[in-house]
Amino acid sequence: MAEELGVGHSRYQYFEDPNRYKKAALPIDLTRAVAEVLTRYGVDPAEVMVLAGLTDTEAEPEAREIESQRPTFLSISLPVILPSEVALRDMFRSLLVLVPEGASKDEAAEILARRLPAGLAAIGPLSLDQASVASLAGGAIPQSPATDRPESRP
Incomplete structure (x- = not known):
């Protein structure tokens, strides 16, 4: 620093x-x-x-x-998968506190747009388990040979 x-x-x-x-x-x-x-x-x-x-x-x-x-352009990296609805709701709630009472929609939009990158960054990285990644990708859930057992056939 x-x-x-x-x-x-x-x-x-x-x-x-x-x-x-x-x-x-x-x-x-x-x-x-x-x-x-x-x-x-x-x-x-x-x-x-x-x-x-x-x-x-x-x-x-x-x-x-x-x-x-x-600079006019701000570069941030966003995950393909958005945070949960609860996390987004909490983030928007914290951003709305910054909008003064009586602000016009344009003023509110400007404040929220300026703060959105910091709000998303504050949510933190997403962590997905293998099953979630596989189901989102439409693939099979990977199995671990150490812990997962193949389905027994009758």
Whole structure:
């Protein structure tokens, strides 16, 4: 992280060491820089701005500014199989909290579009067992010679 921020390792370590850095919040300039770096890795800059002691309302304009600096195209990898309906519902619920009351549909759509990649990344990787993969691919379920026994024939 120190290299990404362009600061020395000892300076960066100073802010991570609670025995040395005793303040409750990071300096706003450092927090902005950290948010800019982490945004490249799919982290929501509004979440990072909390490190500066900002409220959600105060963090939103900061996050917008950081995100406006990002390239027009955002590259993310999506699994072919979407997360469960429950996981998607929870993700959308957490994203909708970011839409201020009284926001127009266009404003809401802009906020949600900006946050969707971070929301999907927060769900985490999917893990499928062999039976699920085989059934989705339309193939036979692979058997393990160590644990699976062939069906007995009458």
